[in-house]
Amino acid sequence: MEGSGEGSRDVVLPSRPVPGSYGVPFISAVRDRLDFFYLQGEDKYFESRAERYGSTVVRLNVPPGPFIARDPRVVALLDAKSFPVLFDVTKVEKRNVFTGTFMPSTSLTGGYRVLSYLDPSEPNHAKVKQLLFSLLASRKDAVVPAFRSNFGKLFDTVEEQIVSNGKSDFTGLNDTASFEFIGEAYFGVRPSESSALGTGGPAKAAKWLLWQICPIATLGLPMIVEEPLLHTVPLPPFLVSSDYKALFKYFSAAASKALDTAESLGLPREEACHNLLFATVFNSYGGFKRLLPGILSRLARADKKLHEKLAREIRKAVADAGGKVTLAALEKMELTKSVVWETLRVDPPVKFQYGRAKADLQIESHDASYSIKKGEMLFGYQPCATRDTRVFGPTAGQFVGDRFVGEQGRKLLKYVFWSNGPETESPSVDTKQCAGKNLVVLVGRLLLVELFLRYDTFTADVGAKVVITGVTKAATSDPSKA
Template sequence: MDFYYRQGHEEYFVSRIEKYGSTVVRINVPRGPFMVLDPRVVALLDAKSFPVLFDPSKVEKRNTLGGTYVASTTLTGGHRVCAYLDPSEPAHAKAKQMLLSLLHSRRDAFIPAFRSNFSSLLSVVEMQLKVGEGKPVDFNKLNDVVVYDFLGEAYFGARPSAFTPDLASKAGKWLLVQLCPLATLGLPMLIEEPLLHSVPLPPVLVRGDYKALHAYFSAAGATAIDEGEKLGLSREEACNNLIFATTFNSYGAMKLLLPGILTCISGDEELHKKLASEIRAAVAGAGGQVTLAALERMELTKSVVWEALRLDPPVKFQYGRAKADMLIESHDAVYEVKKGELLLGYQPCATRDARVFGDTAGKFVADRFVGEDGRKLLRYVYWSNGRETEDPTVDNKQCPGKDLGVLVGRMFLVELFLRYDTFTVKVTNGPLGTNVAFTSVTKAAAA
């Protein structure tokens, strides 16, 4: 009741820190539908204790993606995909290497694919603002389609909408069926509890949608599937891993990341001026081209993206099960944890830790990561299920698309400020995240 309805996630954890005078606490969490697992977890709620979740020698990640809830493998073609595997399982290295190889092989496609898709999105925003005479234009709705097209074009060279026009909406339905047992949709408790949290929604509701996803990925992702087969995966294992990684991991995160960035920078015209100046100077210095080298010179732009990810990470919960009896340290104490106990990290508490980020820990500070001292703080940015200063490998659980996530955030800012001097948005909080609507744009003179 507190977690979903009375308090909400953040207040729930903050109130427990205050109640027990500790940032490491044993608490109950909601159990997934039909689950008989013990709902007690050890919650890690500060920047010092949280990183134990990244250590595969200390925690097991087998089937802990959703904590006490494990989605049916019927939703993933009968396969346990990479996100549910522990690094000790042989299939983990094969699946993750396939994903890392895909990202490496397609690295030159990311910038042009992003620019073409998001240039079209912003053109639609401008047109709708003009036609609607200033009526707010829903960014989230446009973004949900364009992000999926970008990912398909970037990863496989083929836009999903060209294969099946409504494939992004089918992907969204498939995501919802997996996530709703752990979420609240804003419905009255008497409706939501029996409908969403007591029994799992049957996979048959999205069987047709998943078939459409499978058809697209089988065709568009054939080269990546070939690579997976060479690594020892069956073609079906490889295909289902591609579907999950692209749709659940990449798409699910980017649906939240870009509205989050807009929310952080909204209403700050002075910041808009600084970003526009930095971005345009770097692009001009690259002969008018948006290149990786130009992006690397945009220090404030990078800081803004990291700060948005620190303040409001797309994935807020990380889990792991203790492999052995261990001691976990917070800033103030040491705690005994027994083998088999489930550890829960609520990331916003860790990445807004005032012992690390000071009095502004809960505020957006655009230039927080600028300069040498700022870059030292990057080790406390955990959005990718690992430190920002570390890299994903087949031996850890850090997101294979970690660098792409940051790149996408930077490219989004570049596309905005090459085109606009400033803009205004309306931000509202919905049950599934922040909703953003453009209310005005001021085009740059040269745009």
């Protein structure tokens, strides 16, 4: 293990006031927003302020700032030791803080505050989360075949496009394949086969997603265009109302069995449907849009020896299972799982976490203890926590595919926080940890399985998109002969 973060466990840390400054009201918040999005970028924005104040717990402004944000002022937690307080719902309130210092209009979710915006103390939190657990449990046997069917077609298309065009836009193909896979896996109905959506589902979903996250996102447009368009005032919900109605119509029909379960749990059918839509489209689809291209992006830049090791491990496990991709076979793929965890560590799909202090608190970093007042907004920038050199050593900022292989590697999993909780813990109705945590890791592994059952290696151009430029087919497509 390169680092453990355990050395200071019994050390009495000095007490310090939280350093940092919010600056001049309004003006500083706008200036900081420009640094965050354009002049420095996210990583440098937080790293520079931690360096300036000599602390990984620091006061600063976070976007979106004036007009949209309730209050841009936060106490930022930028190390692996202080960050986990954001998961402790006995210490922090999670009501309406999913997107942080602003909250999108509930007009985007049928007029309801959906699960992500509920605190566990609210009655509907446990009901909605139990609904998600029930859905995932009831459809567990559909995940592997649905994934292989949809992503098998994706890679067929990749090969055809490479032959005809010399390259294939994996990111674009993944948007469609992920949306189809989720609908089939969760509800047994592909969105493209529904009259409500047809082939337009991914575009409608992406547009609806943008309306909710645009104040804290960048599309890579020039600052002079993007600032007034996305970061100054909220985009009007009525501009996506028709898209949302089409999505809701699909879910109302496709998720009928899950909605029956919701009613047995005491949830009104309409409210449950809005929650299922949000969890499926925002959480699952939004996550897979980032995670799966992210895995290929990291692998494309990795040493090709990692490709060889993955192919060998995957093919042996599948061959040992009689040529079938089973859950038991997947559990034997230690390196494969490590690669997925490492991608989630280095590039977490959700970078920001928030929570409002329920009472006066003492928060510890590696070096000091800080007093936090009741009501203060705590903010965590996850990449700073999951790339903490005090835990992961000198390679903390690098992608190391086998980081979590072996007993020592697995000890580091408690510092992998992508799911709104440590990877070593399981979600429950009483916490805010992602209900689909295990599914996400499973899907990441299935992508690698599908890739390396077909190919020995691949090449890709990586940037805003992952464009596959070449594949080397495996000598045999029959895993039982691997």
